[in-house]
Amino acid sequence: MPQLSTGFVIAGAYADKLRRVLFAQLRTELKRGEIEGKKIAQRAGELNRLLFEILVNRLHIDKGDVVRIRVEYDIKDNDIQWKLNTLRIEVFKRVPDEQLVQTIRETIRESEKILARPVSEEEIAWTEKVTEKEVEREIKRRIEEAETKIKGEEFNIAEAIFYGETVSGEKIALVKNTEGENIGLIVARKADNYTEATIVLVPSKGEAYKTTITLPVAISEIEKAKDEIVNTAANSYYTPIARSEAENIIREKLKQLR
Numbered sequence: 001m002p003q004l005s006t007g008f009v010i011a012g013a014y015a016d017k018l019r020r021v022l023f024a025q026l027r028t029e030l031k032r033g034e035i036e037g038k039k040i041a042q043r044a045g046e047l048n049r050l051l052f053e054i055l056v057n058r059l060h061i062d063k064g065d066v067v068r069i070r071v072e073y074d075i076k077d078n079d080i081q082w083k084l085n086t087l088r089i090e091v092f093k094r095v096p097d098e099q100l101v102q103t104i105r106e107t108i109r110e111s112e113k114i115l116a117r118p119v120s121e122e123e124i125a126w127t128e129k130v131t132e133k134e135v136e137r138e139i140k141r142r143i144e145e146a147e148t149k150i151k152g153e154e155f156n157i158a159e160a161i162f163y164g165e166t167v168s169g170e171k172i173a174l175v176k177n178t179e180g181e182n183i184g185l186i187v188a189r190k191a192d193n194y195t196e197a198t199i200v201l202v203p204s205k206g207e208a209y210k211t212t213i214t215l216p217v218a219i220s221e222i223e224k225a226k227d228e229i230v231n232t233a234a235n236s237y238y239t240p241i242a243r244s245e246a247e248n249i250i251r252e253k254l255k256q257l258r
Helices: 011-025 027-032 037-058 097-109 111-116 121-127 132-146 219-224 226-234 243-255
Strands: 003-005 066-076 079-092 157-165 171-177 182-191 194-201 208-215 237-241
Touching: 003 011, 011 027, 011 037, 011 066, 011 121, 011 132, 037 066, 037 079, 037 097, 037 111, 037 121, 079 097, 097 111, 157 226, 171 219, 182 219, 182 243, 194 219, 194 237, 194 243, 208 226, 208 243, 219 226, 237 243
Parallel strands: none
Antiparallel strands: 003 066, 066 079, 157 171, 171 182, 182 194, 194 208, 208 237
């Protein structure tokens, strides 16, 4: 039975590589008229959607991580039949194997529901629009961006005060510095068995800054982990953003409070 393998590829370009490999493997069948190009593209697109669910929505893979995807398939009645029980993914990121296996199995069980829902803009950006060269340019941009990052300790972060929840279940907290000034906002959200938080800082002068941190506590317990939030925030690196962008993020989140 034939097997599709992407080889090691930058995660942000997995969809482009998968399509190209599949078309290359089936070029003989395509020439013979045993399968149509649009059918190959359709089946590649469906598999890419399932992979997007696994890699992005559930494992939170970054575009700069490296993956290798392998799956067997069969050609029958002028169509591709994926053998989803053979799907294997290697991810070069600190993701436990048991989490990978569980996520793959859960996605396969829910495959019909996933493929039936509308395609999101983020999914399109991952599976249809991005090539490997574009991702390489993005990585270069991130390297250059990293050189401008500032460590959180420079903002004298002293306290996180939770005071509300959005309609989507996000926990909102004010960030205060050692002088008691409000300097930003924390937006904490559930992410599997941990909490992911976006921190937006708007000092009294100069640029605004933004970062995302993860905390090994459930969202329901996040308000009890204020010291850990402050320590993590102080030791994280922040990327400069426009003040108008930061102010808009804060304004929109405050509007969403229950």
